[in-house]
Amino acid sequence: MSTLDYDYKIDVIVDKIRDLNAKNIILQFPEGLKSDAVSIANDIEGILDDVNVIIDADPCFGACDLADVKVNRHIDLVVHFAHTPLPIKTDCPVLFVEAHSSADIEAPILDAISSFDDNVKTVGLITTTQHIHKLDEMIKIIEEEGYTVKLDNGMGTSKGQVLGCNFTSIKYLDVDVIVYVGSGDFHALGVKLFTQKPVLLADPFIGKSRQIEEFHDKILRIRFARICKAKEAKSFGIIMSSKKGQLRFDLAIKLKQLIKEHGYEAQILNMDYISPELLLPYKLDAFVMTACPRIAIDDSAMYKKPLLTPQELEIVLGLRQWDDYQMDEIIVHDEQT
Amino acid sequence: MSTLDYDYKIDVIVDKIRDLNAKNIILQFPEGLKSDAVSIANDIEGILDDVNVIIDADPCFGACDLADVKVNRHIDLVVHFAHTPLPIKTDCPVLFVEAHSSADIEAPILDAISSFDDNVKTVGLITTTQHIHKLDEMIKIIEEEGYTVKLDNGMGTSKGQVLGCNFTSIKYLDVDVIVYVGSGDFHALGVKLFTQKPVLLADPFIGKSRQIEEFHDKILRIRFARICKAKEAKSFGIIMSSKKGQLRFDLAIKLKQLIKEHGYEAQILNMDYISPELLLPYKLDAFVMTACPRIAIDDSAMYKKPLLTPQELEIVLGLRQWDDYQMDEIIVHDEQT
Numbered sequence: 001m002s003t004l005d006y007d008y009k010i011d012v013i014v015d016k017i018r019d020l021n022a023k024n025i026i027l028q029f030p031e032g033l034k035s036d037a038v039s040i041a042n043d044i045e046g047i048l049d050d051v052n053v054i055i056d057a058d059p060c061f062g063a064c065d066l067a068d069v070k071v072n073r074h075i076d077l078v079v080h081f082a083h084t085p086l087p088i089k090t091d092c093p094v095l096f097v098e099a100h101s102s103a104d105i106e107a108p109i110l111d112a113i114s115s116f117d118d119n120v121k122t123v124g125l126i127t128t129t130q131h132i133h134k135l136d137e138m139i140k141i142i143e144e145e146g147y148t149v150k151l152d153n154g155m156g157t158s159k160g161q162v163l164g165c166n167f168t169s170i171k172y173l174d175v176d177v178i179v180y181v182g183s184g185d186f187h188a189l190g191v192k193l194f195t196q197k198p199v200l201l202a203d204p205f206i207g208k209s210r211q212i213e214e215f216h217d218k219i220l221r222i223r224f225a226r227i228c229k230a231k232e233a234k235s236f237g238i239i240m241s242s243k244k245g246q247l248r249f250d251l252a253i254k255l256k257q258l259i260k261e262h263g264y265e266a267q268i269l270n271m272d273y274i275s276p277e278l279l280l281p282y283k284l285d286a287f288v289m290t291a292c293p294r295i296a297i298d299d300s301a302m303y304k305k306p307l308l309t310p311q312e313l314e315i316v317l318g319l320r321q322w323d324d325y326q327m328d329e330i331i332v333h334d335e336q337t
Numbered sequence: 338m339s340t341l342d343y344d345y346k347i348d349v350i351v352d353k354i355r356d357l358n359a360k361n362i363i364l365q366f367p368e369g370l371k372s373d374a375v376s377i378a379n380d381i382e383g384i385l386d387d388v389n390v391i392i393d394a395d396p397c398f399g400a401c402d403l404a405d406v407k408v409n410r411h412i413d414l415v416v417h418f419a420h421t422p423l424p425i426k427t428d429c430p431v432l433f434v435e436a437h438s439s440a441d442i443e444a445p446i447l448d449a450i451s452s453f454d455d456n457v458k459t460v461g462l463i464t465t466t467q468h469i470h471k472l473d474e475m476i477k478i479i480e481e482e483g484y485t486v487k488l489d490n491g492m493g494t495s496k497g498q499v500l501g502c503n504f505t506s507i508k509y510l511d512v513d514v515i516v517y518v519g520s521g522d523f524h525a526l527g528v529k530l531f532t533q534k535p536v537l538l539a540d541p542f543i544g545k546s547r548q549i550e551e552f553h554d555k556i557l558r559i560r561f562a563r564i565c566k567a568k569e570a571k572s573f574g575i576i577m578s579s580k581k582g583q584l585r586f587d588l589a590i591k592l593k594q595l596i597k598e599h600g601y602e603a604q605i606l607n608m609d610y611i612s613p614e615l616l617l618p619y620k621l622d623a624f625v626m627t628a629c630p631r632i633a634i635d636d637s638a639m640y641k642k643p644l645l646t647p648q649e650l651e652i653v654l655g656l657r658q659w660d661d662y663q664m665d666e667i668i669v670h671d672e673q674t
Contacts, residue, residue, distance in 0.1 A: 034618035038572070041604045052590055054577070057606040057615050069406070070579040071607055072671060074586050131588060235375070240391070242407040249411050255391055267378050269394040270363060270408055272609060280395050281371035335409060 006033065008080070009097050010043050013079055014098040016095045017044075017051055020074035028056045028067045035097075035132025035333045056068060059273055064165070064292065064330070068092050078324050084129045087156045088245050089335040101130040103204035106183055109141050112179050112200035112209035116147075120257045124175035126162045126191060128182040131204060135160050139182055148238035150175050155331050162187050164294045165330045167194045179209075188212040189219060190327045220325065222300055223312060230316045233285035235265035239307075241291030247334040248290045255288055255310060262317050276302045288313045343370065343419070346434050350416055351384050352377060353432045359413035365404045366395045367419045370436075388428050396610055401502070401582025401629065401667070405429050415520035421466045424493045424662045425582050426672040434655050437543060438467040442518055446478050449516050449546035452537065453484075460484045461512035463528060464671050465519040468541060472497050475518055492668050497547045497602045499524050502630045502667045516546075523631060525549040526556060527664045557662065559637055560649060567643040567653045570622035572602035576644075578628030579609050584671040585627045592625055613639045630665035 017025060025044075029037050034057070041053040054075070056067045063083040068075070068091040075092055125143050127135065136175035138160075139149045151160045154169030161169055162180070166192045170178060177198045180188045188201040192212050202209045236259050240252040252268050259266035271278055274291055276299075286306040287298040296309045309328040314320035354362060366374050371394070389411070393404045399550055405412070405428040437439050437582075460479050464472065475497075476486045488497045491506030493537040498506055499517070504527045505514060514535045517525045525538040529549050534567040539546045539622035572574035577589040589605050596603035608615055613630055613636075623643040626633040633646045646665040 030620075035620070037618070038604050038620055042602065052593075052605075054589075054605045054607050055619075057576075057608045057619070058610075059615075067607075068510050070609070071577070071586065072579070072581060072584060237375075240395075240408070242409070244409060245408060249408065252391075256389075265375075265379065267375050268389075270404075271394045272407070273395075278396070281368075281374065282394070283372070283375055283391075286447075288597075323415045 006036075006099050008036070008040050008081070010040070013044060013095065014047050016079075016093075017048055020077055020093055022051065022093075024052045024071075024075050025052065025077040025079060026054045026056050026067050026075050028078060028080045030060050030062075033081055038165050059122075059162050061292065062086075062163075062245070063096070064088075065243045066090060066094060067096055069244065076222070080130075083130075084158070084161070086245050087337045088333045089337055093214060098131055100133045101204060103131070104207065105131060105138055105202070105204050106141055107133050107207045108202035108204055108209050109138060109179065109181065110145075110205075112202040113142065113145050113147070113229055115200065115209065115211075116177060117198075120176040120178075121148060122175040123149050124170055124173040124178040124195075124197070125149050125151055125160055125162055126170045126178065126180050126187075128162060128184075128187065131181050132158065132161055134181075135258065138179075142179065142197065162191065164190070165292065165328070167327065167329060168331060169193060171196060185212065185215045186298060189297075192216050193325065195291065219297060223297070223325070224322070226300065226306040227309060227312050227315050227322075229306055230286040230312070233264065233316075235267075235284045235286075235308070236313075237279065237284040237287045238266060238268045239274060239279075239281055239287055239289050239291055240268050240270050241274060242270055243291070245289065245333060246330065246337055247293040248330065249334055251310060252290045255290065256312060258319075259288075259313070260316065276304070279303070279305070289328075293330060296328070314333075339621070343373075343436050345380075346516060347377070347384070349434065350381060350432065353416075353430075354385055354388055354414060355380075357414055357430055359388065359430075361389045361391065361408075361412050362414040362416060362498070363391045363393050363404050363408065363412050365397050365398050365415060366419045367399075368660065370418055378518050398629065399426075399582070400433070401498075402428060402580045403431060403582065404607050405431055406581065419466075421495070421498070423582050423670065424426050424674045425670045426674050436467055437470045440468070440541035442468060442471050442475055442539070442541050442668045443478055444544045445541055445546050446518065448544075449539040450479065450484070452546065452548075453514060454535075457513040458485060458642035459505055459512040459514075460486050461510040461515040461532075461534070462486050462488055462497055463507045463515065463524075464497055465499060465521075465524065466566055468518050469495065469498055471518075472666050475516075479516065493670075499528065501527070502665070504528060504664065504666060505668060507532060510620065522549065522552045523635060526553055527636075529553050530662065530664050556634065560634070560660070560662070563637065563645060564649050564659075565644040567623040567645055567649070568599065568651075570643070572604075572623075573650075574604045574616065574619055574621040574624045575603060576606050576611060576616075576624055576626050576630075577607050578611060579607055580628070581672055582670060583628040585666065586666065586671055589627045590648060592627065594649060595656075596625075596650070600631060613641070615644070616640070623653075626665075630667060633665070634664075 078094040152169045192199045255267045416429040529536045593603045
């Protein structure tokens with residue numbers, strides 16, 4: 001992506017390796033950066049020729065998915081690119097090399113402001129890791145237009161940061177409108193559902209802003225259909241991930257109990273990399289996702305049987321009203337720091 | 338498979354759970370038995386209602402691929418179905434429930450004997466886990482036809498047992514002919530390559546025997562083509578698996594060094610579940626497999642770039658003659674017991 005001005009910070013990595021006197025290191029890239037992996041590994045070995053660099057070639061979707069537990073503890077250091085750390089205990093030292101976008105944020109924010117109602121006085125601001133280095137610039141742009149900007153740290157996130165599984169930095173702000181600076185509809189949808197306030201998505205990659213209502217309505221229609229279908233289910237598979245940052249062991253056990261108490265059959269299915277074909281062997285009518293909260297929503301069309309979030313299961317079981325529809329989040333981790 | 342007379346031994350599992358006072362157990366099935374997983378889990382919970390059963394839904398191809406390292410040590414017991422244990426240290430207790438086939442072994446063995454040369458006096462016997470409970474019966478059938486049967490324990494295998502990654506029980510036997518009782522050509526091919534003796538495959542599922550020469554010639558032609566193609570490579574990816582029973586860390590490091598010494602570029606790629614699409618992002622010309630020795634041979638057609646075994650790499654680098662072509666094996670494990 002040309003707008004991703006990615007600095008691999010080889011000097012920082014080399015310093016860290018020297019500090020730790022690390023011998024074996026593993027590099028972990030998100031999918032979009034994997035094509036640079038070989039040259040980065042060569043660069044490091046070009047400077048430190050007594051270090052064994054290993055490239056982790058497994059899929060990697062976030063800091064929830066750390067390579068610290070791999071390769072049976074031969075590894076002295078994980079270098080994890082493009083994600084910010086989560087509050088998870090790690091089995092070995094991990095260096096996070098964040099990704100920053102150089103995309104302009106002024107035009108989309110000004111476009112968002114131009115569609116504010118006249119009664120807007122306070123603005124809640126939120127963004128993703130890629131753009132968070134420009135947070136002060138974002139605040140300045142909005143304040144210069146005469147609005148008060150409010151931000152929050154949330155739990156397990158930094159000031160103004162939103163993750164696909166953590167909306168705590170925006171949930172409790174008392175504001176008139178929310179500006180989300182980022183490109184994905186998913187985050188804006190979560191903000192909308194948690195706050196029920198007007199949300200404007202200021203997209204730095206398009207240079208404009210957009211409303212989230214249409215996407216919100218479309219997703220809710222799909223989710224309503226999945227929930228209706230799941231009401232016919234007699235048996236449920238609760239999907240659990242063994243990835244440390246996605247593991248919710250206690251929740252999986254609790255949901256299994258809950259489903260059984262309602263007279264249905266339930267079993268827990270553990271997976272590392274979640275994919276639809278892995279569910280095919282099981283004679284179960286519907287599935288509940290306790291791993292990454294995005295999967296049930298983003299990958300919905302890939303699953304033939306209903307795949308629900310834990311909150312959607314509560315609606316199926318009559319424990320939550322449809323009007324109280326909420327996104328799933330992972331705020332506290334199984335091995336929390 | 339109707340010939341797989343699989344006894345899940347629920348009573349043995351329940352006894353083991355009680356012995357260990359295990360609270361959380363994970364069940365691990367090979368692909369062909371995964372469709373029984375839900376009912377087996379229900380059966381166990383029907384007897385022990387205070388036990389949390391979890392089904393491991395990740396692909397599982399052997400005892401090299403144990404679930405003992407998953408779910409961050411919440412687990413008190415792994416029940417692993419249909420494979421025999423390898424000499425690997427485990428992170429928690431593991432109960433192996435082996436799979437036995439009820440298929441008749443007499444007809445295929447007699448068919449194999451009928452094609453022996455007149456000068457055959459000694460027979461090397463080898464079989465797979467599925468049929469090994471009938472080893473005494475096999476010996477008796479061959480001895481009653483007037484031949485001397487020879488067997489060996491090998492290293493990390495039981496008497497007469499062959500694995501796709503371990504041929505030690507047949508390599509050093511001084512015999513005139515070898516009878517392999519099993520259904521897969523791969524094992525017979527390995528026996529042929531390691532012994533250079535006549536090999537007859539007595540297939541219990543077909544009820545007949547067959548020669549392995551045609552398959553042997555076909556595979557060697559394919560391997561020769563892959564090796565020729567790899568001789569044009571300027572850069573190599575060494576694939577390493579983080580599965581405990583497939584991990585060969587020292588070998589991967591050694592091969593990387595070896596390739597570099599020959600003037601080529603090399604990087605190590607770590608993967609859990611190996612698949613061709615995971616190699617697509619990397620600008621490397623050929624790959625060397627240090628994980629399961631079967632992958633390079635069995636899945637050859639799925640990989641666009643040459644995927645070699647470590648022994649084939651030696652041929653590419655001029656360190657081994659083509660006439661000394663050998664199969665890859667994993668005899669000593671990274672975390673050996």
